[in-house]
Amino acid sequence: MQATRVRPNGWEWVSWLYMRVSAVLLLGLVLGHLYIMHVINSTDTIDFAFVAQRFATPFWRVYDLLILVLALSHGLNGLRGIVNDYTRPGGGWRLVWNLGLWTVGLVFTLLGALVLFSFDPSAFARR
């Protein structure tokens, strides 16, 4: 039993399953996003009015938030896997990297959510 410590950490399978589930969800969500933004419409025709109309219902705000949360967490979880592969368990570098990944994840999730849900077209219309 030497060399390999038994650690009471049984959550790695959740992370593994999450990567697969989020990937499948992202496949649908991102392809839908690309189709709407770049096939039906194009970046030449998308303007303020388009976004205002799109965000008039909560559906598209939740849709975009879902993409943001899933893509960010999927990517960061992948990086976490790499960090855990190449840093020592219980070491300083692993802690620094993981804290960094969590910080990036939280900051960008909050920032994105703030932009999505504080957007108010009427506030601009009044000017």
Add this chain to the structure above:
Amino acid sequence: MKVHVRIKRFNPEKDRRPYWADYEVPTDPFDRVLDVLHYIKWNLDGTLALRRSCAHGICGSDAMLINGRNRLACKVLVKDLGNRITVEPLRGLPVIKDLVVDMEPFFAKYRHVMPWLVNDEPPPARERLQSPEERARIDDTTKCILCAVCTTACPIFWGNGEFLGPAALVAAHRFIFDSRDRAAAERLALLAERSGAFKCRTVFNCTDACPQGIEITKAIQELKRAIVLSRA
């Protein structure tokens, strides 16, 4: 046929770092690399250290890095390598001398997965019978000879020694899916930990390297599936 052999050598009592030694060896194309190493040890330089036992690909002692790939020296013919042969010790395990590596970290991980039959039920009158179908379930993973070729071919193991490695996972598979065994849940719990099955990134180096042809990556995926299904 003469072959040029380069061997990465290291004697911890004399050398500060490993160095390359070159040998010219007369061989037959149908000689094995092990025969070439024997020729060097017996005729050119008796200080060369290597492990081998049965010399017929079943004891798993003479695993080494031959022309950049993990193989058993007794299972590779000179004719398949050409006239330049490079031999190095296995990667990821500490070198004791020349081609001899310290296998203890490898066997510690093997012992960790409880590689023995666990069954506290009273033994039946004759024996614990197994149907041909039940036996077929573990047919592939029972072939493991513990040569460490797979584990020392795994980049995740190179990067991080905490990973149990393919060989230990193969051993776990062999008992978890054995119809006579009763400790599957306990072993699956061990494999669910951070250093266990989910550290496998399906690189397939182990499957490519295995001298027994075991479908190792497939076995590891079956373990992941079993863990997820038992928890979810």
